[in-house]
Every structure is written in structure tokens, then in C-alpha cells.
Amino acid sequence: MIRNTRTKRAVIASALITAGAMVLSTIPAQATETTGVTATSIKLGISSPKTGSAGLVYGKVPGAMKAYFDYINANGGVNGRKITLVSHDDKYLPRLAATQTTKLVLNDKVFAIVGALGTATHSNAYNAARLARNNVPSLFVNTGFSGFASKAKYPTAFMVLPSYAMEAKIMAKFIKDTPALAPQASFLIAQDDEFGIDGVGGFKSGGHTFAATPTLYPQGGLTSALAEGALTSLSAVPGKPILVLFGTTDTTATILKAAEKLALTNKFTFMAGSVGGDANTLLALGVKATTVDGVISASFFPDAKDATDEYVKQFMEINTKYNKGVSFDNTVLQGMNSAMLTVQALRAAGKNLTRTGLMRAIDTKGSTFASAGLAPLNYSATSRVGYNGYWIGQLNAKGELKPFGGKLTLYTTDSASAPVTASTFVRKSIPKNGIPNN
Amino acid sequence: MNGLIVNNLTVDHGAIRAINNLSFLVPRGKLTAVIGSNGAGKTTLLRALSGLKEVKTGSASWNGKSILNTRPERLARSGIMHVSDGKSVITELSVKDNLALAGLWRKDKKDVAAATAEVIDLFPILGERIKQNAGSLSGGERQMLAIGRALIARPKLLLLDEPSLGLAPLIVEQIFQTIKALTTKMDLTVVLVEQNAMGALKIADIGVVLNLGTVVAVDHAQTLLNDPAVRAAYLGI
């Protein structure tokens, strides 16, 4: 059926068509230090999931960042330059993250990548888009994967979130230090990916041992049936065992609902990781307020509901004005905070903006930037770690995260073996109207 | 005029011309045997007449109404029943259900019941096997079931495709006799497509001889039976 003339047409067609693939395009100017920067504008880019299941959780990030940049632009921009944010949907797929990020660098010619989201996605995208080779900064990567702090592997990347490992270590320390919890048997139910795995590692290096091997479930595999099974098997454990939930918020909700169904809500002390502890979502997903009440969780931010916090208050105002119709939550807070850090970095890099200059600015001044985070930023000539601490809180029936025992204690540590210590760090107060003046 | 009139019919089978400019005429109430060797286009002809096969050119009418390129189910409901070859029964269904199929759409449920009863009188064996799956029937029984089902629709024109195929001579004889009886008893017009030319011509009023998709001879069945050329070519004598 396939004859050689067909093959001929095949080969020629292939050539012609591939020619078509190279949609009318021009040879690019070699990437330079100032790509994406003009006298009046700075072009930044983000590749993140907007659709699909991950879009549900993180879809708000680009919008929130854009909203903050619009706010800054409305107030004169950075050194007279207006910031534009090019945002592409990668559906949380490595394949798309790689192409979208490469597109940002080669076609959109952005000055830097900001707030890239996801571990597998961005680690692939980072290499595929040759960010290191083109010296393109990847600012404030939105993932708890500690690997991005490695200057050797990701020379132009800057972490912002504390790592999952840090979180786990701090939770371990908290359990040890809390008389009510220390003696109780503890169990871990976690997602079977780097998220859960790093968590497990963190608890280990934090010297915490669980009463049983962790229950790991595949992404999208945690059915209510599975949760009910898991809880039933633990219901016989004496005392008030601790249930650490290291997963996304919807899985936390599934487990809490299972506990409700089995009348086990008071049987366990629930500890939800920061990613899985978003109270608004929990309530939206139909978890009873009485169940949410008392759930222990960790955060390095103020509570997104706490309008008395100056940063939250300011960001809420910006959100209502520049991000119409989007409800304010942890994700929006996180997005705006990253945007605010970005603006300070751009200012710190000075009038004649270069990529190297930008990264040097963060290395040298980054740790002094004003941010909503209650933990210190650890940027330095040798460190690309962002926040390195958490405070432990307890959700109340309204879904607000209140410091455990009334007093907010911040713990800091690293992703490796450093001890967990209570920190006295006090964050900078917000610049006037939330417009950086560094 | 009444009856089935086929005029310059041409049907293509993909690249192959299955029926070429074929014309013949079946008077009402008569039994017409269409004979011819394999690949003469007999089956294609029936499929075209019952709406299963698209027709390229030509015309065909039944009692003055054109029947070409009409949906098979509409033709069936208008009294043109096609019993396709290969013992057309649904093996997964019971005999009862197979019979019921042709009555499902009929308003007059009383008459459907009556027709069913008649069919069972006609083929008592179907009565005995009424609850069994059609798959469990013998070839002959299946053929009876297929014809029986057609009768339930109270057809006016019956298109039979190779009812004798793969049946024992005795059964074939029985089936042929039944068909002949039906034609007269129920004032049916029958087009009987057959490889078994001898058997078919014996019961038929008219014979149509096909070859390579065209009519080579039309005449009274008897005459054809005695025609030496036909005998030599199709009756193997």
C-alpha cells in the first residue's frame, strides 16, 4: 500500500511541512543581558497550570501577580518602567512547561521568569529553556522542592517557599515540644510524590518516628473509600493519635470528611501541611466547621483571612481593585507576595537593569526585602533559599489560623540536618501603600 | 402498472460494477426466480431493491411507487420484506423475539398475534422451539424463522435471497413448496434469488437469468427449464 512514490511524497511533504512548522519567523537577536527591558517596560513571564486539576489549586497565581504589577504600574512602575507579565498555561505537564518556558525565553523574549510553579514541571522547563545558559533568572519558584536552592544545578533560580523537608522537621519538633502531643502515637498519610516523600524524609531527619509506615496514596487516587479504610485501621489505636496529612487541600478534606463519617473527628489530632491546610477550601469542600476547628497546620504567612495584618489588608485592597471577582486566599496572597518581592528585586537592581545585576541584587539585598512572610528570607551570595521557617497554628471554626497556644512561635531550620530553632525574627513593616521604596 | 418494475438499474461495488443497466419486470402475485452463477449480481440486486445498497443509476418501482434509495425500514413497513442470505436471524435472540421484530412497529397488535399464529401453523417446529435462542436452530429452521418473521409484517413483496443455501435437499424441497404455497395463498409477489436454478425454476412462474450483472434471459420458468442453452449453462445438464 505504501509505494515508493508515496514515500517520495512522504519525504518531500515532510520537508515542506516542516518548513511550514517554522512559521514565518526571524532569526533571533542573541539573548542579551537586557532582553525584555526597554526604557519604559520590563517584560516578565510565568508558566503555570491554569486548567486541569492543578489549575483548580494554583490557577489564581498568575492573575494575582499581574494584579499587583498593574497596581505598581498605576503608581509609576519601577524606575519609570511598566511591568508586563506574559502568562502561559502548562496544565502542570512537564512537556508543556518545557515548551511554554522556552517560548517565554525565545519568542516572548522575557527578561526573567517569575513564580514558576511545580517541581517536575519547572526542573524540566529550567533545563529545556536553557535558563542557565541564557542567564535568565527564574525568580521565586513556587515549590517546596529544596533542589531549586542548588546553585550548581539551577544557577539562576531563587526559591521562595520553605521546603517540604523544613516543614516536616518543624512539625516533628513541634510535636516533640508540645506536652499534649509528644506522648501520642503519630501516623502520616501523604501523597505518593516528591511532596509526600520529602515530607517523610523531613520527619526522619527531624528525628520523628511514626507508629506505622506512612500511608502513601497516588495522585488522584485518594477516594473516600480509601480514606475511610485508612482511618478505620487507625481507630483502634489507644489515646488521641496524631494524624499528619501531607497532601493537597482536597485530599485533606476527603480525609476529614471520612473522619466525620466514622465519628472519629475527636479521636485524632489532625496536622495538615501548609499546602493542604487552606481552611477556605476545606469549608468550601463541605468539611464541617466543627471538624476544621482545632486542625493544626503550619504557615510562614499571616492568615489570609486576617485583615488586621497590614500586608493582607493591602493585598486585599489591590485584589478587589485589580483582580476583580477573584476571592482572596492563600494562593492570591502568595502570588502578590512574589510579585512584591519581584518589584523590590527590580528596584534593587537599579536603573540600568541587567539579568546578572538583578540576580546580584537579590543575592546581596534579597534578605532585606519587605514581604508578608513571617519567616526570614535567606538569600545571600551562597544561598538561594527563600523563607526557611514556619509557625504552627490551629484553625478555628471560622477557618482562621491562630497561633497554637495563643503565642506565635516561628521555627526556622534548613532542608538538611540543621536543628530546628525558635526564631525571634520580626518582618519589615509594609512600605507605604504596599509600594516598595527600597 | 402493478408489480415490480426494474429499469436500467446500475449498482457499483466500490470500483467494481456489480449490476449493469439491468431491467426486468415482476407481475404482481407471481413468483419470479432470479438465477445465475456466483457473482452474477443476484444478491446485490436484492440489496438494492430493499434499500440496503445505494443505486448509481436506473429506476425501480413497486406498484407505481419508486423504491430506490429509500431507507430499508421504510420499505419494510410499506410491505417489501427482504430475507437476506445467510439465514438472516438474530442468533442472540429467542425465536419468539425474532418473530416479534417484524411486528414491533405495527399498530394492529391483534393482527400481529394472528400472523404469528399463522406462521407457527406454517412452521410447527418454530412453535416447539419458541423459547429457544435462534442460535440453537438448524439451518433449515433458521430459514423458516427468517421467512416466518417476514410474513408477520404481512408483506406484499417478498425478496428471498438463497433460501436453499447449505440446506439438505429434503428441507430445500419443503421450503420451496412452502414459498410456492405462500405466493398463491397470501397473494404475495416473490422474487426468489437462487443458485439452485433447477429447484427455483420448478416452482417459479417467471425466470430471470443474470450474468455478470445483466439480464441474459427472461421467460416463463417452464420455457427456461426446457431451453437447452439455459439447461447447459445453469442447470448443469
Add this chain to the structure above:
Amino acid sequence: MLKHRKKEDKKDHKKKSHSSIDSPRKRLFLFILGGWLLLLLSNQVDEFSLYQGAFVATYAVGIASIILLTGYSGQLSLGHGALMAVGAYAGALTINNLKWHPVVALIMATLIAGLFGLLLGAAVARFSGPYLAGTTLALAISLPSLANQFPILGGQQGLIFDVGATPARFGDEFSPYKWFFWIAALAALIIIWFVANIAASRFGRTFRAMRDNPIAAQLCGVNVARQKVTAFAISSGVAGLSGGLLVMLITGVSPSAFPLSLSLLLLSGAVVTGLYNLKGVILGGLVLVVIPEIAESLLTRIGGSENLAISLPGFLVSALLILAVMFTPNGPEHIFKRKH
């Protein structure tokens, strides 16, 4: 575009008569010619287009593997992504652990995936259409969990797949994307050439006989079961190659690189291509790359967070997909002409 392709098909049929002599040598020549054309071309366009061109070639290989399976042996796989993954991991391990040249790694990807396909096929290839489809689908969704069972595969984090620096002899202006493109395009040409040869071989004819009428084929003494397993194995091998190419382009292999959506994407490509239509595979690959681009670029103007802007690309892609199926080149008449 589709119109234009229908015309081409018509031409095929006219030419069929004097196209029936098939000489591998001539094919080889044409294949070299094609390579040369692509080479010239790769110097004319920008880096991102080269990168996307590499994806086009990669998808083309993937589609070719579907065509081998479905078009030539009438089997349906809904989980070809899993087979691609096998190749991808095999390639990555070859590079990372054996430190072999990436091209060798890609060959390994093909062989290992082929071997895997042979073993899996021995068990499942005899299943008819939907049953095989179900099995492969189940395999595809099991992939992440299975990968986690073997620490050597690097869990969800996966493995780096680094083809290393571009060969020095091309100079340092030589971009890695051009390097990707050359490798992928070469692979695609080889596969087209290879599939064309298979199709023209006695082997290929047996495939088609088996596909069009298994019983008849069996009566003619074709060992349908074995043929199906062979078809499945070859298809897996080709899929493995495309998997290797894919992770080369995204520089790393992880289970999340092979979601169910990828398997289904290739299936769509195969339909757009038209199952018999070998030259179509590149067109199919092109469609898979370009349509989302068009969809997104149509919407970059609309703001970031509105539901419409977010969901419209998905809508457009799907709509175009359905149109493609409705106007698939394999209309009935098409099939007939092929059969006679």
C-alpha cells in the same frame, strides 16, 4: 489544509498503477534527499521553531507507532504513553548510568520498549479491540505508581535526560535546539522509511490481510496471534523511540511526562493523519503542535484570570479535533480504493 490533502489522496490513486514497483534503494535515496532538505531548512529558521519542529518530528514518530498498530494490524491502544515511558526511562538510564552517547540511548529506548512490547503483547495482543484498549489504558494510568515502585527510576522527580553539549565540530553558535531538531527529524525520517519498507514487505501485506479479514488470513495459514504480537512489539519499539525523543526535548523523564492525555493526543494525531497515510504523520505531528499555539495566541489578548480566557484554548483544540475527525481523509470511498 484538509481539502488540499484530499486532492493529494486522489492523486495517489491515479498514480497507483505505476507506483507498484518498490525499490528499497530508490526509497533510501529519497530518504537521504529528505534529510538534506531538512538540513538546509534548519539553518533558515529561529530556535523556537526548531524546538517545535523537533516536537513535530517526535509526535510524528509517536503517530507512526499508532499507525503501525491500528492502521496495519487493526489493534487499538489507549495507553501508548506507557510504552513511550518505557523507552524514555530506558534511554535515561542508558545515558545516566552507562554514560553512553545519546543516540545510542535512543536506540536502546527503541529496543527496550520493543522488548517490553513483545512481552506485554505476548500476554495481551490477542485481546480484541476494546479489550486491548482497556488493558493499555489501565497500564497508562498505573504508570506513576509503578514508577514509584522502582527507586532507580527516581520516583515522581524522575531522571534527567541530558544529551550533553552540542558536538564541538558544529561550532559554539550551534544551538541545542537545532541539535534536538536534527536528532528528532533524522529519527522521524528513519521511522517513515522503516514503516514504508515494512508496509511494502510481505510482512506488511500479512498485517493488512489480518486487519481486513482475520479469519481469512488465518485460513491462508497466517498465524494471526503471532502477527499481532509482532505488530504490537514493533509499534512499542517505535513508541519507545518517540518517548526517548520526547524526554530528550523536555530534558527529563518523570511519570507526569506521560499522562493519559498524551496517549490520547497521539491517537488524535493518528486520526487527523488518516490511518494509512504515512506522509500524513508529519502533518499530524504538526497539527498537534500548531493547533494549541493558534488557540493560545488567539487569546493572549484576553486577560489572565477570566474563565473564558482560561478555558477557550481547550475548547478550540477540541473543536478542531472533532472537525478533523468529521473530515478525516479515511472516508468510506477512500478505504474501498485502498482495498482493490
Add this chain to the structure above:
Amino acid sequence: MTQFITAVLTSLSSGAIYALMALALVLVWRSTRVVNFAQAGQAVLTTYIGYEVIQRTGSYWIALVAAIISGAIIGAFIDRFFMRPIFKRVTSGPIVLIAPVVATLGLLGIIEAVIGIVWGLNNQSIEPPVSNAGLNVNGTVIAFSLFNAFVLGTVALAMILLTLLFQKTNIGLALRASAYSPEISKLSGIKVDMVRTLGWAISGAAGGLAGMLYVPSTYLFPNAMDILLVFGFIAAVIGGLESMVGAVAGAMVLGFAINFVTTYISTTLVFPTAFVVLILVLLIRPSGLFAGKKGRSA
């Protein structure tokens, strides 16, 4: 012991849901020989409609009816305006294997996109109509609630009604006949095209029911039913794709296998279990548990 009982109960409740989805797929498969991926979209869309009705009327029951009816309408619409034209064009050759599948995939994408446009990308939740609190059996609360009972009961009822419809009514006979032999059915005067559309409608209704029974124990978002569709398809294949009994049996086999493996071996093995069960069943019976005499191939 409680663990074992829980495993059994959770198996039953999840099996019931798989069963409905499997049923929906089998209904389409029988009548049209299509693996209908769009079913995930149809089901989730009808559930969103149900959700909307609940927002307006506050009644789950009205919503349930609305979902089932709209499910039927959507199903019929899809067959009439998408599938029929495609089958007019694509009639033979291997393309028949995948063109329709790909078309339903396209539909799935469109439906999920439309949902995203209309309702946005947020998790919604539907309150169970009856208490979802585990029943208290002499002191111990078991993982089985009134709602689970309701789900099981409804699925059983749906099964019985469908069986009666198919076995005892003329429509049912037409549906079966058209599935087994469209040609003979046509020649017997049955409007096979209409009957097929009817098959799609029933399937859509089943999908809508599945959604309304599934979502209250989890959440509602555009891709909510995707995984369920995959499990439903696997269940249907285990059952042999032809028979409705098979679909239910397959679903239960799958439900029990998954929940027992996750309870007693490892929770990470949810998906591999499905794969292994499917392989094992097919190795023993290459065309499923309840396939017709001649295991049809697509």
C-alpha cells in the same frame, strides 16, 4: 474484623458507582460500538446542572430528576448531531476503531471547557440528601452510611428497571436487536438510527445518575468524573462490554479488588490493581466475564 467489614462495605459503595459508569459505557458500546469518553463530560455536565438546580431550589431530589433528564437529552443530542454524521463518513477499515473514540475525546474536551467557562474552575460540593454519617452497629461506627445505602439501593433499582426495559418491553427488544444486528433489524422495519439515539439517551441518563450519586461523597469540578470513567471502562471490559450484568459484576470485582488491596497490601497500588485485575480476567476469559457467545471485536 472491623477492618474487613469496612473493606467489604467501601468496596460495595465504590463498586456501585463504577457499575453505573460501566453501565453507561456498555449501553453505548452495545448500540454503537463506541468507547464513549465523552461520558465523563456528559456525566459531570449533568451533575453541574443538578448542582445549579440545587442552588435554585435547594432540593436534591428535583436536581436528581433534572440531572437524569438532561443527561438523556445531552446523550441523544450527541448521537444525533456528532456520532451519526461521523458514522456516515467513517464506515470501514481500522479508522472505525479510533475515529469515533477520538471524536468522543474531542467532545469531552469541549464539554469540560464549557463547564470551565460557565462555572469556572472551583471545587463545588453537593450535600448528600440523606445523612452520610456512618451507621452505629452496637457501639462501633462502620464505614457505611444511609447515603451509601441510598446509593446501593438506587443503583440496584436502576439495574432492575433497565433489565426490565431491555428484557420485557418492545423498546428493549428493538434496542437489543439493533445492537446485535442492525441490518436484520432494519429489514424487519425497525428504525435503527432512532433506537441508537435512544440507547445514547439512556446511557446519558445513567451517567447523570452516576454523577449525582458520586459527587456528594466527593467534590464537583470539570474533571471530577475522568478517573471514574477510566474505572468504569475497565469494569465494563472486565464484564465483557456486552452485558449489563457483566458491567455490574465487573464493577464489583474492581471495587472489591481495589479496596482490599489498599486495605491489606498498599494504598499506593490503586491503579496497578485495576491493571492487574483486568489482565488476569482477560487472560482467563479473553472477552470478559459475561461476553456474548461470540466475543465481538470492535
